[in-house]
Amino acid sequence: MPPSLRQLEALVLVYRLGSITKAAAEMRVTQSAISLLIRQIEENFQLKLFDRTTRALHPTAACREAIMAAERILAGAQGLSRRMRDLAEINAGRISIAVSAGVASALLPRVFSTFRSRHPEVSIDLLDVAPDELLAVVMDGRAEFGLGSVEDEGVPEARVETLMRSPLSAIGIKDGEFEQQRRLTWDGIMSADVIMMRHGTRIRRQIDEALAQTGRALKPAWEVSLITTALALTAEGAGISILPGHMLPKAQFPTLAAVPLSQPTIYRHVSLLSRADFGLSPAAQRFVEIAKDLLSNKAG
DSSP: OOOOHHHHHHHHHHHHHSOHHHHHHHHTSOHHHHHHHHHHHHHHHTOOOEEEOSSOEEEOHHHHHHHHHHHHHHHHHHHHHHHHHHHHTTSSOEEEEEEEHHHHHHTHHHHHHHHHHHOTTSEEEEEEEOGGGHHHHHHTTSSSEEEESOOOOOOTTEEEEEEEEEEEEEEEEOOSSGGGOSOEETGGGTTSOEEEEOTTSHHHHHHHHHHHTTTOOOOOSEEESOHHHHHHHHHTTSOEEEEEGGGOOTTTOTTEEEEEEESSOOEEEEEEEEETTOOOOHHHHHHHHHHHHHHHTTOO
């Protein structure tokens, strides 16, 4: 059987120090314990490692051959130990995150910035994907966890935790009056040029179903596939976008404001998506803690 790390440590120390007494002091064990560790290696491999005299130990040729390998193994073990400690203390490592494009644009920059300022040694692989792709990306292991506007997927193997929610809002150009309104009603925007997500998207489905329950339907002037397209059109005066309030990246669109819509109030969530059978790494856990802290302050 291969020698243990303890045995190799004793061998290297005795070789370097030329003394069982000094090696015992270095390892904080008795001299007999050091002698036993060396003897166990010799008996295991049927090799004599030291010629013993009354005054000193003399390494044999076999010992000199073995010592370089022993030192490499110990160095590797010590390097692994340091690496594991760094990972536990979030001083190293890599996390892979899947984020829906809208969330990545509007909410994550501040989270990324805060995390990197606290843990600069940790690398982040960011996968910005469509909301409908989040589940597949996380479940097949391409990302450790996902962040996006996802509801409970009804998949036993998936864990979904809501981090924040905000109401769907009318997003329009600041003109001195629009941004002063605390709320708008759906009836109040029926005659406006409205920019909505296309049929098949979750936001559109949620809007259509909620309004249908009240016997109403909203006919958009524009239908788009990307949130950024809706916001860009709004910024150019093409109409009012209907999006979750948290999806407005204010730094990118400083001329726009979000006014919550009511009667009915329709909420969208930002959730953490992970595999139920896998725990998050220390670095990922810390990232999620920071995200929860920052996003909870934006929740509506």
